[in-house]
Every structure is written in C-alpha cells, then in structure tokens.
Amino acid sequence: MTDITSLSLTSLVDKVKKKELSSEEITKSFIERSEKSKKLNTYITDNFENALNKAKQFDEKPNLDLKLPGIPIAVKDLFCTKDVKTTAGSKILNNFIPPYESTVTQNMWNEGAILLGKLNCDEFAMGSSNETSFFGNVQNPIDENLVPGGSSGGSASALAAHLTPITIGTDTGGSIRQPASFTGTVGLKPTYGSCSRYGIVAFASSLDQAGPMSQNVKDCALLHEIISSYDSKDSTSIDFKRNEYSKELNNNIKGKKIGIPKEYRVDGMPEEIEELWKKGIEYVKDCGAEIIDISLPHTxxxxxxxxxxxxxxxxxxxxxxxxxxxxxxxxxxxxxxxxxxxxxxxxxxxxxxxxxxxxxxxxxxxxxxxxxxxxKVRKLIKSDFDEAYKNVDAILTPSTPSSAFKIGEKTNDPISMYLNDIFTVPVNLAGLPGISIPAGHDKKGYPLGLQLIGKAFDEQNLLNIAYAMEEKIGFENKISDWWMK
Amino acid sequence: MSIDLKTIKHISKLSRISVDEERANKLAKDLSSIFEFIEKLNELKTDNVEPLTSVAETTLKLRPDEVKSENIREQIIKNSPDSNEDYFVVPKVIE
Structure with a gap:
C-alpha cells in the first residue's frame, strides 16, 4: 500500500507542508476509502461534503504553520460538534444537533484539522465491544465478525482500516486502550484533567478522559499536544505545564525504572498474553531500562x-x-x-x-x-500506585486479558464483558495516564497490546518509553481489506 | 446479594425507566450477579480510609461573575421535541 490513506499523520502533515499533497487530495482519498468501507459500519454520521469544501478552502489559502494543516479527521460520536449531529451511539440523542463545539475538537480545528465524520461507539460509551450502539455493531478490520473493542470501537476500526489518519476517543475504564489493543493501534488515556471534558457527552465524570488514537507513538504525541489544554469551561481541567510532546519525544530510556505488578497475572489468562508480557519485559531491558517487581495489592x-x-x-x-x-x-x-x-x-x-x-x-x-x-477502596487503589511510583517511573502490563473476540460471544454475560477491562480500569480510578501499544499477534493472527501506566502528568515519559519500545517491537498490522472483496 | 423483583420495580421508578415483567425478571437476574461481584469489596476493612472523591487535587477556580449571554435561544429550542415559540412543551401537569 503506498496510497495516501496508508500514510501516518506525521508524514501527511509533512507532505502538506512540503506542498507535495493538498488537503483536497488527502480528504478525497479518505472519503473514497470510507465510502468503500461501509461494511465496517464505523461512521454514524459522515461530514464528507463539508469536509471536501473545507479542504478546498484550506488549499486556497493554506496556513502551513498549523500543526494539522488541512488534515481530515473523523472523531468518536461522543464529542459535540457544532451543527453536526452528535448521538453518543444512542437512540435518545438520535436527532441532537449541538449548538456548541467540544474543547478537544475545537483545539484540533484551531490547528487546521477538518471534521471527516462521527464514529460509532458503544451507547454512552458503556461497553467493551461496540455492541451496545443503537447504530449497530462495528466490524474489526482485522477479521470478519470480530469486535473492534469498545467503547471507542468505531474510532479504532476506522483508524486501523485507514479511513482516518488519526482519531480521538474517550476512556472511562479502558475505552481507548482496549479497542487500540484489539485493532493493532496506539491509544493514550491521558491523566485526568489533561484534556477538557467540555462538550463530551458525560458518562462517569470522575473517570472520563478524551485521548488520541493513532497508528504510531509519534502521531499520538502530536495529537496529544494539540488536544490537551487547560480549559476554564471544565471545572476539573488542571492548569499544569504541558509539554510539546511530539518535539520532546525521545527514545532514550536508559536507566528508567519499569515496574511489573505481580497482581496482573490473573487466573485464566491465556498463555499468549503471559508470553507477550515477558517479551515486553525483554524489549524494555533491550532499551536499557531496569525492570523492578512491584505490588499493587488492591488490583x-x-x-x-x-x-x-x-x-x-x-x-x-x-x-x-x-x-x-x-x-x-x-x-x-x-x-x-x-x-x-x-x-x-x-x-x-x-x-x-x-x-x-x-x-x-x-x-x-x-x-x-x-x-x-x-x-474508600478507590483511595486504596490510588495509594497502591503512589507507593509504587516511589520506586519506578512507569508500569508495564498487558492491555487486555485476551485478543479481540467474536461479535455476540460475550453479550449474554455482563460480567465476562466487564472483565475485559481488568487491566485498564485501575488506571482510570487512580486518574493516571496509560497507553496501549501493539506488541504482537496471537495464534489466530489477532493483535495484542501492552499497556504502560505513567505517573500523573508524566505523559512525556510515558510516550518516550512507548516510543522506544515501539522501535524494538517493530509491529506490523495485518489488514487484508477483506470487507472490500 | 440477590436483587428481587420488588427492588427492581422500586429502582425502575426512581430512575424513571418503565420496565415490563419480562425485562424486570432479566434485570433482577443480571443485577443479582453484578452485585454478587461487587460485594467482593466487603473483604476489605476500610474504617480508617478517607474516601477519594476526586483524583484531581485542586481547588475550584473562581471567575469574575460576569454575564456572558449570547443570544442562542433559537438554537437551543430547535433541538426540543416539542416547543411553542420560546417554550418547551410538556404534557399537561396542572389541571
């Protein structure tokens, strides 16, 4: 694949800046591929016509100083977008047209990005397989009838299928990291208070965070520095010094201390996950970081x-x-x-x-x-992490206890569905940043992810470690375009 | 802990979601298994633990008390299922 849609965000931005590609060419390519990918059911609402007009407008007077110059981006349908229908995957908001824009999406448009459409998700972000959406299941581009994970399932699927160069999701208990893991993509759940919740359809306010989902860590860092901002419209937004995450991205993690929590070895976890974790530990060591066994007793x-x-x-x-x-x-x-x-x-x-x-x-x-x-137990869980971070810089765990499962496989048993989030939920409860990066495949050829958990507000370190590991792992996503055949 | 039909009907009323008999039975079964799962927390002694109400350890910022009114009445009303001029219309509540 050498067409436009297979390029990473960073290379698209680069090509626009060098005037090798126009916003219109890029936007057209993603629209055409999206049109041919309806079978995946990733979009709830498309904004193709508007997007194309905006792309043309951009090309007439291109501002190449922007960080996302004329880049089309589809977003989870949980972000309110002014004058574009926002459903949260629910019948109850089926006809809702917001008169305002979420801060996170506004930050993207301010840097030149163009709204391509609104992506499917579990209803009100409540689900781990995208099967609770009023607008139907989403197909995982990895294989037919496979869930893409959830709740940001449409986002993960559209990203992995190259229908959008990058996307944003929201994560309340794993809704960015688990679908990223299921689709072989990168997903970051930032520190609570890093990205504004203004204009995001609320699920659980003390846990919800928006974050980037991308093909690689560098793209992730770039989008994160754009969407993360202090916002007076969100009373829990935190005013701290934010890095230029993409500029400061550095794969030298020599001497960093990475914790391995023994409590994440759960009963019934497939051997493949255990193997992946072990491999992850080796990658970290190869990068010159130190492995330290830790305990998070209340996991x-x-x-x-x-x-x-x-x-x-x-x-x-x-x-x-x-x-x-x-x-x-x-x-x-x-x-x-x-x-x-x-x-x-x-x-x-x-x-x-x-x-x-x-x-x-x-x-x-x-x-x-x-x-x-x-x-009270939440306090104990947070204290576990506080204690661990006295000795380590970040924590390495698997992202999920299994690879993606079949549509319908877990819909009858809520508990088995909830168990999907066993490794991601503690991070939300403690308000910490966590990132899932693709790290391997299981026997079926489905992607598996590893999760890195960082200290609060320490996204830079987290991204750096992920960046270094990504290089060692050399993951390649196997997408056959089966849905177009 | 098992959640019985009577409890389901009570919370259905509190949450303003009507449920028929079949759905109530299904909910009683689902919620019972979920609460059984949740009750694992009782293994922990938490008498001396402070509850965590927010992970963000900041105090709320104050802002000047200024009117920032934009005239968006029409935009707001436009989304309502039933309206009359500048008002939302609901079923009659006063005889």
Missing part, C-alpha cells in the same frame, strides 16, 4: 469499585435525558409517563442496566454500603 478490587462508581455517576449524568429539551421523546398520558416511556424506549439495555445499578447504590440506605465504600 483485584478495581473492577467491583468501578462498577459502583461509574454507574453511580452515570445514573446522575443521564438523568438529563428526559425528552423535554432535546433528543428523543415517547408520548405518554402524563409527564411522568412520558419520562418513563422516553427513557425506556430511548436507552438500550446496557445503559438501562447501568442506570439502575447506579440508582440503587445511591438510593437511600445503601449509599454508605456501596458508594462510600467504593470511594
């Missing part, structure tokens, strides 16, 4: 904690969908009946399930037993 309690905290916050955030001000409305004989029918018909079953869990744990008489308890 096993992360998922139960998450399944209290996240649904509790979701039940509160999703109370706003009442069929009055925007979105879907079902008719009712009175106001209460209208609310109840709207929410019953408008939300899918996984979302309803989580709203009910959240409502229950916050209800009178149960708050202390569940929500308060979970907040």
């Amino acid at each position: 096993n309690y992360a998922l139960p904690t998450y399944y209290i905290v996240a649904p509790a916050e979701a039940s509160s955030n999703l109370a706003r969908y009442d069929g009055v001000k925007y979105g879907f409305r079902a008719d009712g004989i009175n106001l209460i009946d209208m609310y109840e029918k709207t929410r019953s018909e408008g939300f899918g079953s996984e979302v309803q399930r989580r709203i009910m869990i959240g409502t229950y744990v916050l209800s009178s008489g149960y708050y202390d037993a569940y929500y308060l308890k979970a907040q």
